[in-house]
Amino acid sequence: MIEDFENQDVIMGLIISGGNSKGASFEAIKAAKTGDFTKADAKLKEADQFLTEAHNSQTQMLTNEANGIHAKMSLLMVHAQDHVMNAITFRDLAGEIVDLYRSTRK
Structure with a gap:
């Protein structure tokens, strides 16, 4: 039964990492919309970090x-x-979308 608990931990980790990545991506778009490209770039990097966590879990599986x-x-x-x-x-x-907003600000 311990395998079921470990499996559930991995599953929940994937859901959380995916959700956090999507949330950070959305925040990047909102920041770019207001012209804050420093924040937008940071949020995209944060989204990538969450995706790396998910990818590492998938690789282990x-x-x-x-x-x-x-x-x-x-x-x-x-x-x-x-x-x-x-x-x-x-x-x-x-x-x-961030790149598109960036190109319209030049």
Whole structure:
């Protein structure tokens, strides 16, 4: 049963990291909208750090899978992966929006 608790910790970590990354990306857009590109760049960097945390968790899960330690698939696991994928997409889009705001301020 300890594996279930570890699995739940990883799942919750993915959800939290994805949510935090998306939140920081949104804050970057809001900062760029007001012309605060220093803050926008810092928030994008913060979003990247949260995505790195999620990526590290995914890498550990993949390593475990390769070593025969299979994660239990559940709707919650799928939900967590969905959060991460959406956060990655949102971060990429936020970077483009920040750049767009930056180019209109010149």
